[in-house]
Amino acid sequence: xxxxxxxxxxxxxxxxxxxxxxxxxxxxxxxxxxxxxxxxxxxxxxxxxxxxxxxxxxxxxxxxxxxxxxxxxxxxxxxxxxxxxxxxxxxxxxxxxxxxxxxxxxxxxxxxxxxxxxxxxxxxxxxxxxxxxxxxxxxxxxxxxxxxxxxxxxxxxxxxxxxxxxxxxxxxxxxxxxxxxxxxxxxxxxxxxxxxxxxxxxxxxxxxxxxxxxxxxxxxxxxxxxxxxxxxxxxxxxxxxxxxxxxxxxxxx
Amino acid sequence: xxxxxxxxxxxxxxxxxxxxxxxxxxxxxxxxxxxxxxxxxxxxxxxxxxxxxxxxxxxxxxxxxxxxxxxxxxxxxxxxxxxxxxxxxxxxxxxxxxxxxxxxxxxxxxxxxxxxxxxxxxxxxxxxxxxxxxxxxxxxxxxxxxxxxxxxxxxxxxxxxxxxxxxxxxxxxxxxxxxxxxxxxxxxxxxxxxxxxxxxxxxxxxxxxxxxxxxxxxxxxxxxxxxxxxxxxxxxxxxxxxxxxxxxxxxxx
Numbered sequence: 001x002x003x004x005x006x007x008x009x010x011x012x013x014x015x016x017x018x019x020x021x022x023x024x025x026x027x028x029x030x031x032x033x034x035x036x037x038x039x040x041x042x043x044x045x046x047x048x049x050x051x052x053x054x055x056x057x058x059x060x061x062x063x064x065x066x067x068x069x070x071x072x073x074x075x076x077x078x079x080x081x082x083x084x085x086x087x088x089x090x091x092x093x094x095x096x097x098x099x100x101x102x103x104x105x106x107x108x109x110x111x112x113x114x115x116x117x118x119x120x121x122x123x124x125x126x127x128x129x130x131x132x133x134x135x136x137x138x139x140x141x142x143x144x145x146x147x148x149x150x151x152x153x154x155x156x157x158x159x160x161x162x163x164x165x166x167x168x169x170x171x172x173x174x175x176x177x178x179x180x181x182x183x184x185x186x187x188x189x190x191x192x193x194x195x196x197x198x199x200x201x202x203x204x205x206x207x208x209x210x211x212x213x214x215x216x217x218x219x220x221x222x223x224x225x226x227x228x229x230x231x232x233x234x235x236x237x238x239x240x241x242x243x244x245x246x247x248x249x250x251x252x253x
Numbered sequence: 254x255x256x257x258x259x260x261x262x263x264x265x266x267x268x269x270x271x272x273x274x275x276x277x278x279x280x281x282x283x284x285x286x287x288x289x290x291x292x293x294x295x296x297x298x299x300x301x302x303x304x305x306x307x308x309x310x311x312x313x314x315x316x317x318x319x320x321x322x323x324x325x326x327x328x329x330x331x332x333x334x335x336x337x338x339x340x341x342x343x344x345x346x347x348x349x350x351x352x353x354x355x356x357x358x359x360x361x362x363x364x365x366x367x368x369x370x371x372x373x374x375x376x377x378x379x380x381x382x383x384x385x386x387x388x389x390x391x392x393x394x395x396x397x398x399x400x401x402x403x404x405x406x407x408x409x410x411x412x413x414x415x416x417x418x419x420x421x422x423x424x425x426x427x428x429x430x431x432x433x434x435x436x437x438x439x440x441x442x443x444x445x446x447x448x449x450x451x452x453x454x455x456x457x458x459x460x461x462x463x464x465x466x467x468x469x470x471x472x473x474x475x476x477x478x479x480x481x482x483x484x485x486x487x488x489x490x491x492x493x494x495x496x497x498x499x500x501x502x503x504x505x506x
Contacts, residue, residue, distance in 0.1 A: 009375075016274035019264065019367065082367075084374045086500075090382030093497035097487050104489045110375035112367045114272065114335075121337040122363035129343030130395075131403055133386040133412060142383075142502030146411065149505075150384055153410040157403045159386060234350050236357045244346035247339075249395030252402075 003069035003106050007083040007092055008076050009113020010041055014199030017119065022111045029076035033065045034088075038078045058088060062095035069106050082115035086136045086164045116223040117162035120195030123205055125234070125242035127193055127225050130249065131159050137174050138165040144174070151178055155185040160231065160245055163224040167215055175215035175224070182226050186210055191233055191243050193225040194218055207233070207243055256322035256359050260336040260345055261329050262366020263294055267452030270372065275364045282329035286318045287341075291331045311341060315348035322359050335368035339389045339417045369476040370415035373448030376458055378487070378495035380446055380478050383502065384412050390427050391418040397427070404431055408438040413484065413498055416477040420468055428468035428477070435479050439463055444486055444496050446478040447471055460486070460496055 006025045011017030026032070026042055036052035051068075053061050062077070069075045083089040089110050096103055121128045133154040139147060154161050161182075167175045182190075188211035196204045196219065206217065210226065218224055230249070233241040259278045264270030279285070279295055289305035304321075306314050315330070322328045336342040342363050349356055374381045386407040392400060407414050414435075420428045435443075441464035449457040449472065459470065463479065471477055483502070486494040 011272065014274070016277070017272050017365070019270050019272055021267070021269035024269070082371050082375075084371060084379045084381050086382075089375075089379035090497055090500050093379055093382075093485075093487060093495055094499055096495070097485065097497075104487065108495070110379070112270070112371045112375040114365045114367065115371065118335050118337060118365045118368065122335075122342075122365040126337045126342035126346055126363070128337050128387075129339075129346075131386065131388045133384065133407070134381075135384045141500045143504045146502050146505065150410045150412060153406045154386070154412075157406040158399070159403060159407075232350065234346060234357065242346055242349070242361070244343055244350075246347055247343050247394045249399050251396045252399065 003072045004074045005065055005069040005092070005106055005108045006076050006111055007089045008078050008111045009082040009087070010038055010078055010080055011114035012081065012116060012119040012199040013041060013197060015041065017114045017199055019111070019113065022113060025111050026076055028074060030074045031068050032076050032078060033061060034078035038080050042078060058091035059095050062088065062092040063099065065092065066095055066099055066103050066106065070103055079113070082113045083110050084112065085115040085134060116164065116195070116198065117225060119198040120193060120223045120225060123195060123198055124193050124207060126244040127191065127227050127231055128160050128162070129245040129247055130228065132162065133159045134162045134164060136164045137178060138171065139174065148181060152181050152185070155182055158228050158249065160228050161226045163226070165220070166218045166222055166224045168220050173215070175218055179210070179213055179215065182210055186226070187229055190229060191227040191231050193243060194222055195225070196222040207240060256325045257327045258318055258322040258345070258359055258361045259329050259364055260342045261331050261364045262335040263291055263331055263333055264367035265334065265369060265372040265452040266294060266450060268294065270367045270452055272364070272366065275366060278364050279329055281327060283327045284321050285329050285331055286314060287331035291333050295331060311344035312348050315341065315345040316352065318345065319348055319352055319356050319359065323356055332366070335366045336363050337365065338368040338387060369417065369451065370478060372451040373446060373476045373478060376448060376451055377446050377460060379497040380444065380480050380484055381413050381415070382498040382500055383481065385415065386412045387415045387417060389417045390431060391424065392427065401434060405434050405438070408435055411481050411502065413481050414479045416479070418473070419471045419475055419477045421473050426468070428471055432463070432466055432468065435463055439479070440482055443482060444480040444484050446496060447475055448478070449475040460493060
């Protein structure tokens, strides 16, 4: 088969975050597939066909992309952030594994992008400067008790934690429950970063102590970074503080 | 003060991984500071001064960068991967916090980049498709027992784990010790990815079962990704398998 499928990370909203490799891959595609809000970020080129969908049904979208590639098309699946982090890459491989064996001879590749937690961290300083974890709070595909277990384990040993998919209409209480777990493990003053729509015109970034954070301060487009007990603020006049986690860790008491 | 300091993520070696924003920031600098191997990746522009150093003494380098910015220079601190992930950003904020208060009014920013684990993951599939952690195995700045605690906690609850700084001449046994911890928690067949120098001419990627992995297969330029008990291989004819971690997680037994 001569078809090709590339899953492309657009990074956060601003096209300045796109890598040169991702830009070339977008340009070379005959067909673009993705959630309509991501497709809307890609400049239109003549001769390209666009297949927009809503932001669920990832495996259907992946299957569609693979079947177009099997027909000889050069398909770009567009993904926000990095395709390998709570985005389209895993869905494509799920569809590939379950699909016709012939699909495995397609030219399939992933173009990495700037994932939300790294864009958010860069905006405020270096809150992920030590060891850290990324956890999706969505319990659509994994039991809530697994999420609780992972979050608590991570916080108990001093990881900074980036929470993806923190809240949605269908999942309104999970973020408050996660914050409760964090408050049981960390000092009240632990810095929390809420970063919404980084690099887009409606970007909004807040830095606040864990004790003041409430679930309804976030929405679907927000990434939440919970610092560690050593994460620090550097105050500045006339500007928000920097937030960073020092590289050094003291021996446990 | 009118000086400016930007910490810039070059991503993995290939310039195609550079974002447009990082490229502009490199171009606008009057002074480039960094480990000489990173500086060597940046095209030379007339009128820019380069300050190369070896890959230790991060805080000295950060202090030097801040003092040049305080003299009114536009300084770019170059960093491999993403500056916020086991790289120069945290060192800059450590130096900023400890330095003269006047430094806090400098224009300081971070340009994110593709960090090694995401570049490595993209090369092989989607091994970080579920929840995951990033841990530096270097015990230069944190006690080994903290590393052991974090690694064991992460593996015990099903995180995939990316190991940065897995081995060096001064730290020859830590990676084997980490692999022992992983073998106590995970099935022998769990896929492990070793990715060395991603995007550079000497790139080398290996996928092997946890039971076969030995510390001396890695070097300083390697990132090691340990999958989870659900991480899968998709075999292909005439090509290495894809490695991916499905998004779904079953309830604990």
